[in-house]
Amino acid sequence: MKKEIIVLPGDGVGREVMEAAKTVLRAIADEYDHQFVFHEHEIGGAAIDQYGVPLPEETIDACMHGDAILLGAVGGPKWDHVAPDIRPEKGLLGIRKQLGLYANLRPVKGFKALLQASPLKEEILGESDILIVRELTGGLYFGRPSERRDSGNTVVDTLSYTREEMERIIETGFESAMKRRKKLTSVDKANVLESSRMWREIVEEKAAQYPEVEVEHLLVDAAAMKLITEPSRFDVIVTENLFGDILSDEASVLTGSLGMLPSASLRRDGVGMYEPVHGSAPDIAGKGVANPIGMILSAAMMLRYSFGLEEEAREIERAVDECLEQGYFTPDLFIPGGTPVGTAEMTARIIENVTAKSISDSICGMYS
Numbered sequence: 001m002k003k004e005i006i007v008l009p010g011d012g013v014g015r016e017v018m019e020a021a022k023t024v025l026r027a028i029a030d031e032y033d034h035q036f037v038f039h040e041h042e043i044g045g046a047a048i049d050q051y052g053v054p055l056p057e058e059t060i061d062a063c064m065h066g067d068a069i070l071l072g073a074v075g076g077p078k079w080d081h082v083a084p085d086i087r088p089e090k091g092l093l094g095i096r097k098q099l100g101l102y103a104n105l106r107p108v109k110g111f112k113a114l115l116q117a118s119p120l121k122e123e124i125l126g127e128s129d130i131l132i133v134r135e136l137t138g139g140l141y142f143g144r145p146s147e148r149r150d151s152g153n154t155v156v157d158t159l160s161y162t163r164e165e166m167e168r169i170i171e172t173g174f175e176s177a178m179k180r181r182k183k184l185t186s187v188d189k190a191n192v193l194e195s196s197r198m199w200r201e202i203v204e205e206k207a208a209q210y211p212e213v214e215v216e217h218l219l220v221d222a223a224a225m226k227l228i229t230e231p232s233r234f235d236v237i238v239t240e241n242l243f244g245d246i247l248s249d250e251a252s253v254l255t256g257s258l259g260m261l262p263s264a265s266l267r268r269d270g271v272g273m274y275e276p277v278h279g280s281a282p283d284i285a286g287k288g289v290a291n292p293i294g295m296i297l298s299a300a301m302m303l304r305y306s307f308g309l310e311e312e313a314r315e316i317e318r319a320v321d322e323c324l325e326q327g328y329f330t331p332d333l334f335i336p337g338g339t340p341v342g343t344a345e346m347t348a349r350i351i352e353n354v355t356a357k358s359i360s361d362s363i364c365g366m367y368s
């Protein structure tokens with residue numbers, strides 16, 4: 001299979017973890033006889049430096065013509081003082097909006113080797129993983145332009161959603177629940193927000209079409225608490241943009257680190273951008289210690305959702321699991337008795353496991 005992959009490394013550790021993901025994809029291409037062609041373009045701060053804007057036309061154009069997009073992360077202190085409308089983060093919001101990538105799937109899955117050191121291990125192990133379905137192109141991040149009034153003493157951000165925007169993501173939530181353990185937790189703030197009241201109405205309407213799905217409503221503040229105290233009560237969580245952003249960083253703690261979580265940003269026709277949940281991590285950027293697993297697992301999601309390469313996706317996931325079982329961990333993680341490594345070595349160890357399987361398979365094949 002030949003695929004053209006648009007690569008947007010962005011800023012900070014985004015660039016480091018992207019190298020790792022490309023290396024793993026090259027190993028998979030070799031093992032399974034695929035051709036993955038990478039086309040690199042700038043977004044975020046790196047694009048501001050080169051083009052003066054966080055989302056250049058040539059980047060959008062490339063994204064529209066590729067088979068799938070991989071994104072690292074954007075932002076960093078270097079661009080803290082640029083005008084608000086050209087901040088690096090506007091590049092990311094812009095590409096999501098312009099490509100219509102409204103459904104952000106954020107699986108929160110624990111790996112056994114890491115959970116042994118976690119007080120939450122019984123709660124999240126095994127079948128009890130969580131899928132957060134986050135609305136990605138509406139709500140507070142996309143309101144009318146934010147403004148400061150009254151000599152800068154009054155600030156205005158607006159939260160607006162259309163019924164259609166809510167319906168399509170809530171449907172994604174129900175469809176995801178149907179493929180999993182058939183439980184959907186809808187998270188809102190319906191005791192206060194009008195947008196949340198409409199959200200809840202729509203969830204109730206859709207529930208009638210999915211009688212097999214058990215539906216519960218939680219207010220976001222209680223949901224944040226229960227995510228930590230009772231993670232195993234959750235199967236699929238569906239929620240709007242801001243709540244999903246915050247809850248997914250929180251949920252990452254259940255897996256050991258924010259650096260572990262991948263995501264897929266999709267639209268109905270299958271076009272997808274794949275990005276780790278974390279940001280550009282300026283505090284560790286350039287030190288060679290970023291955890292590449294969230295980015296590598298995002299590449300696995302790309303193989304699964306955009307290319308239909310389920311076996312190859314599972315192979316990456318298996319290799320990550322194996323590498324952690326062997327005790328390798330980046331400094332954001334901890335495995336008792338294990339070996340601390342940097343980004344490059346972690347990546348090399350993961351690839352060794354991809355290769356190890358196929359070598360042992362081919363040896364078995366020779367004697368069967």
Ligand SMILES: NC(=O)C1=CN([C@@H]2O[C@H](COP(=O)(O)OP(=O)(O)OC[C@H]3O[C@@H](n4cnc5c(N)ncnc54)[C@H](O)[C@@H]3O)[C@@H](O)[C@H]2O)C=CC1
Nearest residue numbers: 073074075076258259278279280281282283284290291332
């Ligand atoms: N998708 C994106 O591009 C995102 C961009 N950002 C931007 O990133 C910049 C930094 O934001 P922060 O609030 O610091 O969030 P962050 O997600 O970059 O970092 C939060 C904490 O997690 C750690 N961390 C993140 N990724 C890691 C990895 N792969 N391995 C090990 N540790 C990791 C960091 O070292 C830091 O202590 C800001 O400019 C922000 O706007 C933030 C979140 C998402």
Ligand SMILES: CC(C)CC(=O)C(=O)O
Nearest residue numbers: 089092093141245277279
């Ligand atoms: C620009 C931000 C909304 C990025 C972020 O934190 C995210 O998508 O998780």
Ligand SMILES: [Mg+2]
Nearest residue numbers: 245246249277
């Ligand atoms: Mg976030």
